[in-house]
Amino acid sequence: MISEQDVRxxxxxxxxxxxxxxxxxxxxxxxxxxDSLDQAxxxxxxxxxxxxxxxxxxxxxxxxxxxxxxxQAAKA
Amino acid sequence: xxxxxxxxxAIGGYLPDARQDNxxxxxxxxxxxxFLETKIGVLAPARKASDEETSDLCVRAFADxxxxxxxxxxxxxLIAVVTQNPDGHGLPHTSAIVHQKLKLPKTCFAFDISLxxxxxxxxxxxVKGYLAAIGGRRAILFTADPxxxxxxxxxxxxxxxxxxGAAAVLIAETPHWRIGxxxxxxxxxxxxxxxxxxxxxRLSMNGRAVFDFCALNVPSSVxxxxxxxxxxxxxxxxxxxxxxxxxxxxxxxxxxKIPRISFPAAYGNTVSSSIPLILKGMDPLRQRTVLISGxxxxxxxxxxxxxxxx
Numbered sequence: 001m002i003s004e005q006d007v008r009x010x011x012x013x014x015x016x017x018x019x020x021x022x023x024x025x026x027x028x029x030x031x032x033x034x035d036s037l038d039q040a041x042x043x044x045x046x047x048x049x050x051x052x053x054x055x056x057x058x059x060x061x062x063x064x065x066x067x068x069x070x071x072q073a074a075k076a
Numbered sequence: 077x078x079x080x081x082x083x084x085x086a087i088g089g090y091l092p093d094a095r096q097d098n099x100x101x102x103x104x105x106x107x108x109x110x111f112l113e114t115k116i117g118v119l120a121p122a123r124k125a126s127d128e129e130t131s132d133l134c135v136r137a138f139a140d141x142x143x144x145x146x147x148x149x150x151x152x153x154l155i156a157v158v159t160q161n162p163d164g165h166g167l168p169h170t171s172a173i174v175h176q177k178l179k180l181p182k183t184c185f186a187f188d189i190s191l192x193x194x195x196x197x198x199x200x201x202x203v204k205g206y207l208a209a210i211g212g213r214r215a216i217l218f219t220a221d222p223x224x225x226x227x228x229x230x231x232x233x234x235x236x237x238x239x240x241g242a243a244a245v246l247i248a249e250t251p252h253w254r255i256g257x258x259x260x261x262x263x264x265x266x267x268x269x270x271x272x273x274x275x276x277x278r279l280s281m282n283g284r285a286v287f288d289f290c291a292l293n294v295p296s297s298v299x300x301x302x303x304x305x306x307x308x309x310x311x312x313x314x315x316x317x318x319x320x321x322x323x324x325x326x327x328x329x330x331x332x333k334i335p336r337i338s339f340p341a342a343y344g345n346t347v348s349s350s351i352p353l354i355l356k357g358m359d360p361l362r363q364r365t366v367l368i369s370g371x372x373x374x375x376x377x378x379x380x381x382x383x384x385x386x
Contacts, residue, residue: 035111035115036283036284037115037283037287037323040283040284040287040288041287041291041327043284044287044288044291044292047288048292056282056284056285058284
């Protein structure tokens with residue numbers, strides 16, 4: 001299971017000197033300052049820690065809440 | 077000749093003079109300056125002339141090899157050209173056209189190797205094996221894969237990364253670097269469509285799939301290669317990781333827990349020519365043990381070590 005905090009930790013690992021806790025849970029990650037490669041790193045980090053396979057098209061996984069929801073559905 | 081005696085005796089390189097201004101191109105794609113410099117890392121990829129063929133790039137690299145070798149390059153048993161963007165439609169093979177242009181003797185065999193970014197490292201294994209099989213002594217491994225032939229200048233995923241270039245590497249029994257005894261190579265064909273040329277002859281890349289592949293597979297390949305060659309990371313004094321993008325190289329370094337290495341911002345990712353062009357700037361007397369790893373199209377990887385013969 002991936003929690004909101006797990007996603008924030010992965011964001012902090014992907015992007016140095018970035019306050020992952022300041023991102024609103026529904027904010028668009030791109031608008032929050034994460035570029036496409038940062039977001040790829042976040043999903044890879046979560047995949048490695050949980051085994052969840054994220055889709056190739058990640059356009060829907062554009063917020064912390066969306067990532068948590070996808071992970072919960074994948075594990076259900 | 078024992079297999080382990082073969083190695084890299086000299087390197088020639090060629091980069092076309094014409095360059096693409098990636099700062100201007102980045103603005104066109106709405107990439108920030110920071111993204112260009114810290115993630116893509118490529119500032120001025122080379123672009124061949126429209127009438128310059130893949131074999132011409134090889135001939136130019138050969139001319140530089142002649143200067144680097146400082147000796148006659150006769151008695152070559154084999155030339156191999158690593159390319160997936162050959163002259164014309166690929167028949168005859170580009171290496172045969174290079175053979176013609178260099179006026180090589182019939183006793184010199186020629187074949188192409190259809191690989192991308194792993195092609196130089198895999199090519200070392202192939203050429204080394206060929207020389208051993210026929211009792212040969214000298215070969216030239218060419219790399220020339222001008223992606224400008226298939227690049228879509230409006231594709232933000234690929235337009236800023238790849239540059240044209242070529243290398244010609246003399247493989248002989250009196251090398252500066254001996255080729256490692258062990259290689260580590262692999263392919264994940266399930267992801268082969270992540271980097272491909274489509275039916276309209278346009279290059280397309282799923283950046284996230286390629287990134288995942290590299291981040292997950294290359295560090296473990298490096299670890300296996302070092303172990304198989306009886307080395308540790310501390311023994312390596314030169315790291316040459318294929319410069320797919322700066323972000324990929326930085327990620328692999330971080331995962332290997334080694335200091336980040338320099339990135340060839342001036343010309344970027346020249347596919348299979350990237351590793352020999354970087355090696356050309358290294359000194360076998362200072363970088364005595366060099367880890368080289370190529371990865372990309374396939375998706376595949378090839379890794380080995382070079383050890384100074386001096």
